[in-house]
Structures are given as C-alpha cells and as structure tokens.
Amino acid sequence: MIEIKNICKSFEGRDVLKDISAVFQKGKTNLIIGQSGSGKTVLLKSVVGLFDIDEGEILFDGRNTLIMDFQEQKLLRQEIGMVFQNGALFDSLTVEENVRFPMDMFTTRTMKEKVMRLNFCLDRVNIKDSNHLYPSEISGGMRKRVAIARAIALNPKYLFCDEPNSGLDPVTSILIDALIKEITAEFDITTIINTHDMNSVMEIGDNILFISEGQKCWEGNSSQIFNTRNKKLNAFVFASPFSKKFREIKQMEEDE
Amino acid sequence: MGLFYHVGQYFLLMVRVFKKPEKNSIYIRQLILEIEKLGINSIGIVAVISVFMGGIITLQLTYNMVNPLMPTYIIGLGNRDTLILEFSSTVLSLMLAGKVGSNIASELGSMRITEQIDSMEIMGINSASYLILPKIIAVVFISPFLFIISVFCGLVGGLITGPLSGAVTIATYLTGITTLFVPFYVSFSIIKTLVFGFLIASVPAYMGYFVQGGALEVGRASTKAVVNTSILILFFDLVLTQLLFK
Numbered sequence: 001m002i003e004i005k006n007i008c009k010s011f012e013g014r015d016v017l018k019d020i021s022a023v024f025q026k027g028k029t030n031l032i033i034g035q036s037g038s039g040k041t042v043l044l045k046s047v048v049g050l051f052d053i054d055e056g057e058i059l060f061d062g063r064n065t066l067i068m069d070f071q072e073q074k075l076l077r078q079e080i081g082m083v084f085q086n087g088a089l090f091d092s093l094t095v096e097e098n099v100r101f102p103m104d105m106f107t108t109r110t111m112k113e114k115v116m117r118l119n120f121c122l123d124r125v126n127i128k129d130s131n132h133l134y135p136s137e138i139s140g141g142m143r144k145r146v147a148i149a150r151a152i153a154l155n156p157k158y159l160f161c162d163e164p165n166s167g168l169d170p171v172t173s174i175l176i177d178a179l180i181k182e183i184t185a186e187f188d189i190t191t192i193i194n195t196h197d198m199n200s201v202m203e204i205g206d207n208i209l210f211i212s213e214g215q216k217c218w219e220g221n222s223s224q225i226f227n228t229r230n231k232k233l234n235a236f237v238f239a240s241p242f243s244k245k246f247r248e249i250k251q252m253e254e255d256e
Numbered sequence: 257m258g259l260f261y262h263v264g265q266y267f268l269l270m271v272r273v274f275k276k277p278e279k280n281s282i283y284i285r286q287l288i289l290e291i292e293k294l295g296i297n298s299i300g301i302v303a304v305i306s307v308f309m310g311g312i313i314t315l316q317l318t319y320n321m322v323n324p325l326m327p328t329y330i331i332g333l334g335n336r337d338t339l340i341l342e343f344s345s346t347v348l349s350l351m352l353a354g355k356v357g358s359n360i361a362s363e364l365g366s367m368r369i370t371e372q373i374d375s376m377e378i379m380g381i382n383s384a385s386y387l388i389l390p391k392i393i394a395v396v397f398i399s400p401f402l403f404i405i406s407v408f409c410g411l412v413g414g415l416i417t418g419p420l421s422g423a424v425t426i427a428t429y430l431t432g433i434t435t436l437f438v439p440f441y442v443s444f445s446i447i448k449t450l451v452f453g454f455l456i457a458s459v460p461a462y463m464g465y466f467v468q469g470g471a472l473e474v475g476r477a478s479t480k481a482v483v484n485t486s487i488l489i490l491f492f493d494l495v496l497t498q499l500l501f502k
Contacts, residue, residue, distance in 0.1 A: 076380075086370060088374065088375040090372055101379075102379050105381055
C-alpha cells in the first residue's frame with residue numbers, strides 16, 4: 001500500500017500539486033486521471049522520487065521516503081517497477097538485454113537463472129521471437145510490453161505506469177490494460193497508473209483519483225464515476241460525443 | 257543561468273560520477289564498449305587528418321622557413337616538434353571535442369528526453385556514474401594512444417610530402433626528426449592529452465545529462481558542448497603550457 005499525505009509541489013513559484021492526499025491499495029489498479037497539465041505526471045514522478053516534494057509525506061507500506069537514508073532509498077527503488085509513457089527502453093540494448101538489465105545490476109543470479117526469468121517475463125507479456133531485436137525494430141505496443149516485462153523482472157512490490165496506452169490503437173490498449181490488471185492481481189502489486197484513457201478507467205479502475213489543476217477533486221471507482229455529480233469530473237469523463245452517448249444509454253437503462 | 261551555477265552543477269555531477277559503481281563487472285563491460293566506440297572508432301579519422309597535417313606542416317616549413325643559412329633538416333625537426341607540442345595534443349583534442357563530444361552530448365541528451373535516464377534512477381542505479389564514468393575513463397585512457405598514433409602519422413605525412421615536393425630528401429628529413437629531440441615534450445603533451453581527454457568526455461556529458469525539452473534542445477546542447485569544450489581545451493592549454501614550461 002502507498003499512502004500520500006498533503007503533497008505540495010511547485011515549479012518556479014507555480015503550484016503544480018496542492019495538498020493531495022490519497023491511499024493506493026495493494027493488489028488493485030489505482031488510477032490517477034485528469035486533463036493534460038493537471039499534474040498527473042508530476043504526482044506520479046513525485047511518488048516514485050524523481051521529483052522532490054515541497055511538503056507532505058509519502059509512505060510505502062508505512063516507510064516514509066522523506067526520512068530514508070540513501071541506502072534505504074536505493075533498496076526501496078529496487079522494489080519499484082515503472083513503465084514510462086514511451087517505454088523508455090535502452091536503445092543500445094536488445095529486448096532481452098533490456099529485460100535482463102535490472103537482474104544484471106542487482107542480483108547475483110547465474111546467467112541460466114537470469115535467462116529463465118527473462119523468458120518468463122517475456123512470455124508473461126506475450127513477446128515471442130523478438131529477444132534479439134532492438135527497441136527501434138519493434139512496434140509501440142511491443143515496446144510497452146517489453147517495458148512491462150522489464151518492470152516486473154525483479155518481482156516489484158510497486159508498479160507505476162505513466163500513460164501506458166498513449167499512442168496505441170484501441171485493441172492494443174485493451175491488451176495492455178488487461179495485462180497490467182492481471183499482473184497486479186497475480187503478483188499482489190500496488191499499481192498506480194496515470195491515464196486519461198476512458199476505456200482504461202472503465203476496464204481497470206479499481207480505485208480512481210481525479211485531479212484537476214493540481215488538486216484532488218474526486219476519488220472513487222469505475223462504477224461510481226458515471227454517477228457522480230462532480231462537475232469537473234463530468235466535464236472530463238463526458239467530453240467526447242461517444243461518452244455522452246454512453247451516459248444517455250446508461251441513464252435510459254437505469255430509468256427503465 | 258550564471259556561470260557559477262553551471263560550475264557548481266558540473267562539480268556536483270562529477271561527485272556523483274565518481275561514486276562507487278553498483279557492479280564492477282557491468283562497468284568494465286561498459287568501459288570496453290566505450291573504448292571501442294569513442295576511441296578505437298576515432299583512430300581512422302585521427303590517422304587521416306594527421307597524415308595531411310604532417311604533409312601541410314612540412315610544405316609550410318619548406319616555403320617559409322628554409323633559406324640558405326638554415327639546414328634543411330629543420331623541416332623534419334620543425335614538423336616533429338609542431339606535431340608533438342601542439343598539433344597531436346591540442347588540435348587533435350579540438351577535433352575530438354567535435355567528434356566524441358557531440359556524440360556524448362547527443363547520446364545522453366536523447367536518453368534524458370526519452371526518460372531512459374529516469375528509468376535507471378527509478379531502478380536505483382546511479383545513472384550519472386553508470387553512463388558517464390566509463391566514457392570519461394575510456395577517453396582519458398585512449399587519448400595518449402591517439403596522440404602517439406597522430407604523431408606517427410603526421411611524421412609519415414611529412415616523409416611522403418617532403419621528398420615528393422622536392423623540398424627535402426628522405427635522409428635529411430629522417431635526420432631532422434631525430435635531431436635535438438627533447439623527451440620532455442612528449443611527457444608534456446601526454447599530460448595535456450590526459451587533461452583534454454577528461455574535458456572532452458565530462459563537459460559534453462554534463463551538457464547532455466541535464467538537457468530539458470526535446471530534439472531541438474539536444475541539438476543545442478550538442479553544439480554548446482563542442483563550443484565550451486573547445487574553449488576549455490584552449491584555456492587549459494594556456495595554463496598547462498605556462499605551468500609545465502616554467
């Protein structure tokens with residue numbers, strides 16, 4: 001479980017995160033949603049420690065990151081897996097080397113054990129016969145899946161995904177969502193996903209945090225989100241004609 | 257931002273770079289790759305440029321220095337000392353600042369903007385050390401070898417051009433390059449190449465590592481890296497010449 005308390009962050013005098021508190025449950029897919037520029041990525045990067053926060057606390061299973069020494073932080077980071085928006089695979093390494101990289105750096109496993117683990121991870125994300133290809137030689141969807149494989153290579157306790165569906169077609173997006181949800185449940189990981197993809201919200205939103213202009217505006221789950229009276233959230237969720245139509249149909253069904 | 261900010265930031269980065277590596281075997285593997293990429297792959301261009309420069313220096317000496325009162329072996333001697341004292345150390349380092357420096361700045365800059373450096377940090381890896389330390393060691397290690405290759409190729413260039421132009425015979429040229437040899441000149445130049453090697457790797461690495469933005473900023477960082485490294489090379493050339501020849 002990850003708990004954030006009263007987080008504030010500003011850049012050059014501009015408040016980007018304003019007093020945000022939330023609890024992200026273990027074994028569930030926790031979504032952070034909001035418009036572009038609302039502060040989602042800053043929040044996620046603050047939680048993982050890429051940005052120093054100005055105020056507040058971040059607790060990983062009760063361990064406060066702000067009072068950790070360098071070594072403790074280093075050990076905590078080895079419990080974290082992260083999937084970046086564009087995958088962030090290392091260009092100079094092959095698919096296989098990318099997934100093996102965290103194991104090479106932090107484990108004393110033999111090559112045979114590492115190969116077994118990397119094959120397991122690649123199988124888990126349905127990557128086959130691409131071990132020796134470079135990131136530039138595979139598709140965007142595959143890159144995301146390899147990034148997930150790399151993120152789970154060291155059996156992380158916490159998984160962070162920054163817009164895992166951006167730039168993907170709807171079918172691949174659904175596959176990626178399903179994969180993240182399965183992995184979260186299977187390995188009992190605390191997963192936090194940044195997204196503005198409404199399909200993800202509907203499919204995998206166990207716990208949803210909506211932020212707008214750096215503030216927490218709403219918290220709930222995928223079944224509650226369509227019945228909320230929160231104006232900002234409604235404006236975000238029902239922005240497209242498709243979702244407006246969806247709401248009308250849902251209301252008609254409920255009326256009947 | 258001010259000069260002092262960059263100087264401070266550069267030294268803070270160097271402190272991170274020289275921290276104890278996470279896993280020595282991985283760093284050694286990385287070091288070998290960097291020696292090949294930044295050093296071995298530069299041998300060709302170093303050789304070609306040095307041969308031409310050796311030839312040009314020989315011709316310039318022939319047309320400008322030689323008169324009936326001076327011995328013709330001065331052509332070989334002048335070529336040798338010019339190569340050892342300035343060309344193969346300073347000018348070659350300026351050229352390497354362009355080739356190797358822009359490579360390092362753009363590589364690290366691209367890694368920064370595509371979040372590859374962030375992903376290393378999240379894994380708990382000291383990205384500064386993992387990415388920059390092998391490059392610095394590789395360039396510092398290979399620089400003296402490139403210097404020696406350059407001097408040799410430059411002398412060969414003179415050996416080809418001198419007799420071909422009719423300015424000097426092979427025997428006289430060879431006499432020139434073996435006359436009044438001062439071994440300290442080689443030591444002096446090797447010290448310079450070590451310092452320049454450190455600058456060629458570390459300054460562009462600093463520029464690339466802290467890039468913010470997109471492809472345009474990576475290009476700018478690369479250009480700035482070459483310009484700043486070149487200025488620093490000339491500045492340290494001045495300082496080292498003053499210090500070591502005093």
